[in-house]
Amino acid sequence: MPESEPAQPRPVFQRLTLIGTGLIGSSVARIARERRDLAAEVVVTDSSAAVLDRVAALGFADRIEPDLARSVAGADCVMLCAPVGAYAAIAAAIAPHLEPGAIVTDVGSTKVSVIRDVGPLLPRRVHFVPAHPLAGTEYSGPDAGFTTLFQGRWCLLTPPDGTAPGATEQVAELWRRAGSMVEVMDPVHHDRVLAIVSHLPHLIAFTICGTADDLATEGASIEATRSEVLKFAATGFRDFTRIAASDPVMWRDVFLNNKDALLEMLARFTEDAQAMARAVRWGDAAYIEDRIGRGRKIRQGLIESKQA
């Protein structure tokens, strides 16, 4: 037991159950296994038997439990690492089996929907601390995780009003040990900030890849062929394809669960793109130059804040 080893800090949790083992879940499991101070024991479950076979082969779980209800028994922390669209069903299935005093947390990219879908289903004596680690790559699945994924990255916590401060602090400590910088944020504000910095950029990247793909399949000789799009992608298009390679189910659920903020940001962007189109059509050089100039300022800000 870690408690008997004086050099080892006490684990934050005794038993951490991870529901879902994609990029994020499998990274948390790998970190927990490597450091041993996140949780004394890591239990893993997943709705896919094939994924659990892969988890067994990769060997980053202390215990694999295919049965969702049984996976949360005895856990003092349960972390939802599935697409946010699956949360309500998961919460309903695990609620009767949660230990009194257990903490339920998650890693989803939307927070208002998570509080709406999960909060009402949890027993009164269970703590609920929604979280969102701002980390990811364009890869997904249990093979994609790695132990440095959260290093130096933000993790945003959005505890609903009345959440026990001790529960929030335990989740914060887990993420700090995983390498993250932690910030507590209002869930509505979280969803609006993420809509502009993450969800809208993903929607745009997915869309332009689709637009290019449609052009390439039209087959008219005047259009870009698929091989030309691929050959000449380095001129700008390529930067959009990295984030457009992200997991379709996860992002579908993000879009559907941050609908209002996303549609508002998309409407703002569309107005701005149409204003740019009008300036191009009517040759308004000063307007175009001014709008382009803003990109440089933001990039400079990123370089200064060392986020570039």
Next chain:
Amino acid sequence: MPESEPAQPRPVFQRLTLIGTGLIGSSVARIARERRDLAAEVVVTDSSAAVLDRVAALGFADRIEPDLARSVAGADCVMLCAPVGAYAAIAAAIAPHLEPGAIVTDVGSTKVSVIRDVGPLLPRRVHFVPAHPLAGTEYSGPDAGFTTLFQGRWCLLTPPDGTAPGATEQVAELWRRAGSMVEVMDPVHHDRVLAIVSHLPHLIAFTICGTADDLATEGASIEATRSEVLKFAATGFRDFTRIAASDPVMWRDVFLNNKDALLEMLARFTEDAQAMARAVRWGDAAYIEDRIGRGRKIRQGLIESKQA
């Protein structure tokens, strides 16, 4: 003289005049100076005295000639490396001073407009070989250039009908020696391909940076603050800022000079974004997932073609 050194291949040109010394022009000059087989002599001119002072300090030109007309005297190749919006005025100024048999080429990102603006102004005995090296970084100016910029990158040549094949071949050979892969393309097709792989992605990246900047300056407490946009940019937004940091004057001219193809591609993209917005609003999960799935396929194609 290179001719007297048997180990040195004969230079493609005797005197190469570069009009404009930004990222591309200064890279060509540096390569020519390092290899000595692009041109025996590199003459540089620029409309900015400050830039020419900087070129003198950097020392990559054999000769600096502030007077545009005089800079092309005796040159067997003149390369326009200025923003495409300046081409017509440059062509008018240099036309009376070009040597019979000289080749005029360029590095602009649009090709139909270049042929329209420059072609009619050139004397009959001058060859015109428009070119577009597909290479760049988000940096600009004479300090930004480097000798490996064109290594392994495409250079597209769009010679108008009737161009002497020998002239096209000389320009192709210069770019091959600079490290490029060369392809000859119809100028209309060039402008449409570049509109989707390069010009539209840049317009979108500039626009979303502007949208985010506007949100941050609105000051309403519910919006993302500028520091939040910068802090959390790694979640997607950051990928757009690199290309959005590109040179405003150059890109303003690209947009204005590829108006028709760019507006058509933007219209297609906008339709697709609106279809995605509608699917988000009405919860059409299958549509969203299908469109997102396309991004992965294109990314996979890039990885397979080693362009990622």
